[in-house]
Amino acid sequence: MSHELPKAYDPSAIEARWAGYWVAEKLFHVATPDSPKNVFDLLLPPPNVTGRLHMGHMLNQTEMDIIIRWHRMRGENTLWLPGTDHAGIATQMMVERQLATENKKRQDMGREKFVERVWEWKRHYGGAILEQMKRLGASVDWGREYFTMDENLSVAVKEVFVRLYEQGLIYRGKYIVNWCPRCMTAISDLEVVHEETQGKLYEIRYPIVGSKDYITVATTRPETMLGDTAIAVNPKDERYKNLIGRVVRVPLINREVAIIADDWANPEFGTGAVKVTPAHDPNDFAIGQRHNLAQINIMDETAKLNENAGPYAGLDRYAARKKVLEDLEKEHLLGHVKDHMLSIGKCDRCKTVVEPRLSTQWFVKIAPLAKRAIEVVDKGHIKFTPDNYKTIYLNWMNNIYDWCISRQLWWGHRIPAWHCSDCKQDTVAREAPTKCAHCGSAKIEQDTDVLDTWFSSALLPFTTFGWPKQTKDLEVFYPTSLLITGFDILFFWVARMIMMGCWFMGDEDKLEALNGVQREEKLKASVPFREVYIHALVRDADRQKMSKTKGNVIDPIEIIERFGTDAVRFTLASMAAPGTDIAFNEDRTEGYRAFANKIWNAARFIFMNVDKAQQSGAWPAANFDPTATPDAKTLEDKWILSRFHTVTQAVDEALKSYRFDEAANAVYRFFWNEFCDWYIEIVKLRLNAGESEPDKSTTKAALAFTLHIFEGSLRLLSPFMPFITEEIWHAVYDGKPPAKSIALTRYPMPNAKLVNSATEAEMALLQSFIVDVRTIRAEMKVENKLKTPVEALAKDGIRKTLEQNLYAIQKLANAETLTFMEKSLSNAPGAKVSPNYEVRVVYEQKIDVAAERERLTKELKKLEAERDNAQRQLANEQFMAKAPEKVKEGIKRRADELAGLIAKLQSALLELNR
RNA sequence: GGGCGGUUAGCUCAGUUGGUUAGAGCACCUGCCUUACAAGCAGGGGGUCGUAGGUUCGAGUCCUACACUGCCCA
Numbered sequence: 001m002s003h004e005l006p007k008a009y010d011p012s013a014i015e016a017r018w019a020g021y022w023v024a025e026k027l028f029h030v031a032t033p034d035s036p037k038n039v040f041d042l043l044l045p046p047p048n049v050t051g052r053l054h055m056g057h058m059l060n061q062t063e064m065d066i067i068i069r070w071h072r073m074r075g076e077n078t079l080w081l082p083g084t085d086h087a088g089i090a091t092q093m094m095v096e097r098q099l100a101t102e103n104k105k106r107q108d109m110g111r112e113k114f115v116e117r118v119w120e121w122k123r124h125y126g127g128a129i130l131e132q133m134k135r136l137g138a139s140v141d142w143g144r145e146y147f148t149m150d151e152n153l154s155v156a157v158k159e160v161f162v163r164l165y166e167q168g169l170i171y172r173g174k175y176i177v178n179w180c181p182r183c184m185t186a187i188s189d190l191e192v193v194h195e196e197t198q199g200k201l202y203e204i205r206y207p208i209v210g211s212k213d214y215i216t217v218a219t220t221r222p223e224t225m226l227g228d229t230a231i232a233v234n235p236k237d238e239r240y241k242n243l244i245g246r247v248v249r250v251p252l253i254n255r256e257v258a259i260i261a262d263d264w265a266n267p268e269f270g271t272g273a274v275k276v277t278p279a280h281d282p283n284d285f286a287i288g289q290r291h292n293l294a295q296i297n298i299m300d301e302t303a304k305l306n307e308n309a310g311p312y313a314g315l316d317r318y319a320a321r322k323k324v325l326e327d328l329e330k331e332h333l334l335g336h337v338k339d340h341m342l343s344i345g346k347c348d349r350c351k352t353v354v355e356p357r358l359s360t361q362w363f364v365k366i367a368p369l370a371k372r373a374i375e376v377v378d379k380g381h382i383k384f385t386p387d388n389y390k391t392i393y394l395n396w397m398n399n400i401y402d403w404c405i406s407r408q409l410w411w412g413h414r415i416p417a418w419h420c421s422d423c424k425q426d427t428v429a430r431e432a433p434t435k436c437a438h439c440g441s442a443k444i445e446q447d448t449d450v451l452d453t454w455f456s457s458a459l460l461p462f463t464t465f466g467w468p469k470q471t472k473d474l475e476v477f478y479p480t481s482l483l484i485t486g487f488d489i490l491f492f493w494v495a496r497m498i499m500m501g502c503w504f505m506g507d508e509d510k511l512e513a514l515n516g517v518q519r520e521e522k523l524k525a526s527v528p529f530r531e532v533y534i535h536a537l538v539r540d541a542d543r544q545k546m547s548k549t550k551g552n553v554i555d556p557i558e559i560i561e562r563f564g565t566d567a568v569r570f571t572l573a574s575m576a577a578p579g580t581d582i583a584f585n586e587d588r589t590e591g592y593r594a595f596a597n598k599i600w601n602a603a604r605f606i607f608m609n610v611d612k613a614q615q616s617g618a619w620p621a622a623n624f625d626p627t628a629t630p631d632a633k634t635l636e637d638k639w640i641l642s643r644f645h646t647v648t649q650a651v652d653e654a655l656k657s658y659r660f661d662e663a664a665n666a667v668y669r670f671f672w673n674e675f676c677d678w679y680i681e682i683v684k685l686r687l688n689a690g691e692s693e694p695d696k697s698t699t700k701a702a703l704a705f706t707l708h709i710f711e712g713s714l715r716l717l718s719p720f721m722p723f724i725t726e727e728i729w730h731a732v733y734d735g736k737p738p739a740k741s742i743a744l745t746r747y748p749m750p751n752a753k754l755v756n757s758a759t760e761a762e763m764a765l766l767q768s769f770i771v772d773v774r775t776i777r778a779e780m781k782v783e784n785k786l787k788t789p790v791e792a793l794a795k796d797g798i799r800k801t802l803e804q805n806l807y808a809i810q811k812l813a814n815a816e817t818l819t820f821m822e823k824s825l826s827n828a829p830g831a832k833v834s835p836n837y838e839v840r841v842v843y844e845q846k847i848d849v850a851a852e853r854e855r856l857t858k859e860l861k862k863l864e865a866e867r868d869n870a871q872r873q874l875a876n877e878q879f880m881a882k883a884p885e886k887v888k889e890g891i892k893r894r895a896d897e898l899a900g901l902i903a904k905l906q907s908a909l910l911e912l913n914r
Numbered sequence: 915g916g917g918c919g920g921u922u923a924g925c926u927c928a929g930u931u932g933g934u935u936a937g938a939g940c941a942c943c944u945g946c947c948u949u950a951c952a953a954g955c956a957g958g959g960g961g962u963c964g965u966a967g968g969u970u971c972g973a974g975u976c977c978u979a980c981a982c983u984g985c986c987c988a
Binding site: 007008009189194343388389391392395396399487488490491536537574575577579580581582583584585587588590591592593594595596597598600601602603604605606607608609661662665668669676677680684771774775777778779781783784785814862863866869870873876877878879880881882883884886887888890891893894895 | 916917918919920925926927928933934935938939940941944945946948950951953954955956957958970971972984985986987988
């Protein structure tokens with residue numbers, strides 16, 4: 001990379017090149033270190049193989065990459081482990097859809113062929129999202145990439161299943177589960193999304209056998225009455241007390257069922273009497289268990305009614321509802337029908353209304369796992385940021401139900417259980433058995449179900465490092481340092497990793513046998529990650545959730561192509577305040593593209609001067625090391641050095657607490673508003689001095705200093721904007737960089753010794769003096785090119801600063817001369833007073849008296865209000881008695897200042913009005 | 915129904931343990947092509963911090979209630 005940079009910054013010209021270089025050079029590959037000391041590692045939440053990069057990924061990965069690059073540059077052994085998830089349902093749906101275009105169905109192909117087809121699909125398309133990731137500059141270790149269905153990970157999944165089964169923590173049974181009639185599989189509670197929907201509440205009369213009376217029940221799903229096996233009333237409900245034990249006839253199918261007493265029936269809701277359908281409602285299922293009721297399943301796996309529904313068999317559930325209502329109407333058994341808001345459960349994947357269904361499934365007995373997962377978070381062994389997620393997590397974990405882990409799919413980890421058709425028992429084993437472990441029969445067949453995808457992803461923090469083998473990787477990389485993820489998978493993934501990690505890396509069921517100290521240490525080391533940082537959602541500019549149906553989805557790749565990856569990364573980082581959603585606004589990105597351009601042009605300016613100095617012999621500098629701090633001689637040198645270290649410190653602190661926004665803003669303001677706007681502008685004069693100066697030392701010193709700060713700024717910026725900083729950093733070294741990448745250099749470390757508040761205050765004074773002159777000139781409408789004489793009144797110390805930096809005032813404030821006066825200037829036209837000095841621009845043009853009066857009056861009013869406030873406080877005895885000395889002194893000093901300023905302004909106004 | 919947030923400039927958001935004059939970006943107005951950058955430079959206007967109480971010498975910040983609003987869980 002030479003010093004020749006094109007005039008305007010063009011991200012598309014550099015980003016692809018560096019992204020390719022980082023991957024090809026294996027720059028972010030980490031060999032397994034000898035010890036876990038000084039290791040920082042992070043698991044990429046594996047995207048689905050079917051996935052396409054969206055803004056959520058980009059936010060997630062930008063944050064991870066910033067943290068990872070920062071740690072790497074701090075000299076730690078830094079591993080960011082990438083991989084993809086096989087995503088059971090999603091992938092199977094994708095391939096089924098592909099088959100549909102060929103008029104094929106998976107059922108026609110058979111399981112084996114279908115699975116082979118999915119693998120083929122995965123080989124073709126499964127890497128797309130990782131390719132997109134590469135454009136983001138994600139500095140992952142591609143050499144360690146995994147897929148959740150890899151052989152070694154599958155072995156680990158089996159191992160976990162078998163152990164949990166042996167420990168009695170996995171069981172199989174017939175229960176009510178959430179069933180998706182479209183996916184034709186059971187799904188877990190978490191995969192059901194509840195939606196408020198306007199529905200109806202129907203009252204149905206059930207004739208009481210042996211009487212002319214009816215009992216009226218209320219229901220939102222009348223078709224399920226075909227499976228009713230009881231009517232329940234609350235035992236305390238006086239209205240129904242004498243009916244308990246009576247028998248009613250279920251209309252339409254004429255089944256006789258009993259009226260039972262159960263607390264579940266809520267006297268306040270509907271009629272107070274409820275129908276009980278144990279095979280089609282989880283609460284009714286529980287009632288059924290308590291009262292030993294029959295379970296009549298009236299639907300098949302597609303939610304069509306089956307033979308148990310008599311004349312309704314074959315109808316879809318909604319057609320059946322319509323028909324049932326019509327028939328009830330005919331028999332005059334339908335009572336009031338009213339609107340009713342209800343919460344409907346839908347399949348997270350395909351949005352089909354979920355049907356509670358009685359079926360045989362595998363479950364994880366969750367309580368023992370949850371107990372430990374609660375303990376580690378309670379004790380702070382895992383730290384949440386923002387910390388309110390700790391409450392949310394614990395709340396959920398304390399109210400957790402058993403986890404249904406079996407799925408009636410073909411794509412996924414097949415359950416390692418074999419059913420015996422002779423003794424009906426299950427054999428659960430690591431390797432396929434040849435005979436039943438219970439009766440020895442050879443008539444065994446493997447369970448056809450696969451495991452919930454989240455079951456295998458819950459294990460990743462240890463399985464990716466080689467578990468169940470005791471590998472070196474496992475020893476040094478587990479627990480991982482940090483997890484960065486979105487709140488949407490807090491329960492799906494984060495919570496389950498904690499449960500599984502703490503169990504399997506914490507001696508499983510043997511932990512409690514350890515003594516107190518040992519147990520505590522083991523527990524502490526069992527966590528899958530020490531910290532969790534949870535980020536919010538990326539929304540559109542109007543704060544709307546992005547969705548395909550709304551058509552407001554922002555495609556990161558498209559936005560990257562328009563503004564460059566660095567600008568988009570910086571946008572996300574600068575808006576990533578913990579706990580709040582990000583309303584992604586393109587205007588911001590445009591602004592950060594401008595920032596990148598600013599960096600680019602600063603580089604061009606500096607390189608131009610380096611080249612010029614080389615030609616004039618002022619800059620031999622063959623072995624110049626910009627990372628070595630040169631001596632600061634001038635105010636601006638000392639100041640920018642102090643600011644650099646202040647900002648470095650601020651960035652360090654911000655990143656430690658995941659304040660990506662603060663870190664990004666601090667470095668942005670430093671580079672643009674301080675380094676470019678002030679330092680470079682002032683130093684320009686010194687850079688040009690070489691021509692007239694025999695030994696050219698001024699130019700050399702200025703250049704050395706400028707390069708030092710600039711190079712440091714590039715390193716400071718590089719985790720946020722890896723591409724442009726890489727490009728320019730190589731150019732700084734004129735193609736002979738000391739490392740293969742800026743990412744492999746050290747991050748700037750704050751040096752408190754170089755921070756000097758006196759210098760910063762002195763510079764602030766100089767800046768305010770220059771700004772005042774500019775303001776007066778603007779107000780007096782002095783033409784830009786015209787240099788004007790400036791007069792000032794100031795005390796010795798301040799006068800000295802102004803005198804010593806005369807060249808800056810002349811250049812930056814367009815001052816022709818600076819003359820120090822002995823008398824107050826406040827009554828003269830074009831003057832401005834401040835606590836530290838008075839300044840006046842000498843300009844002969846007629847002043848706009850009205851405008852000037854308005855300005856002075858406004859200023860005066862503001863100061864008077866402030867003075868009144870200060871005086872009120874100083875007159876307040878309570879305040880004087882209780883406020884800290886520091887605050888009181890501050891107000892007193894300010895009151896004095898104000899008095900002086902007000903007097904001067906009043907006098908100036910008088911003068912103006914004369 | 916249970917839980918967790920949010921409400922600060924036209925917009926999007928900062929504001930650390932309560933302390934002197936509440937900040938940024940974008941947008942807006944004015945003037946500048948000052949040879950690094952018009953994707954730029956300089957200057958400027960704009961906020962009674964959701965409402966009502968309370969604690970305090972002092973509240974954007976702490977407490978209570980209310981209003982509006984977002985999300986999670988059932």
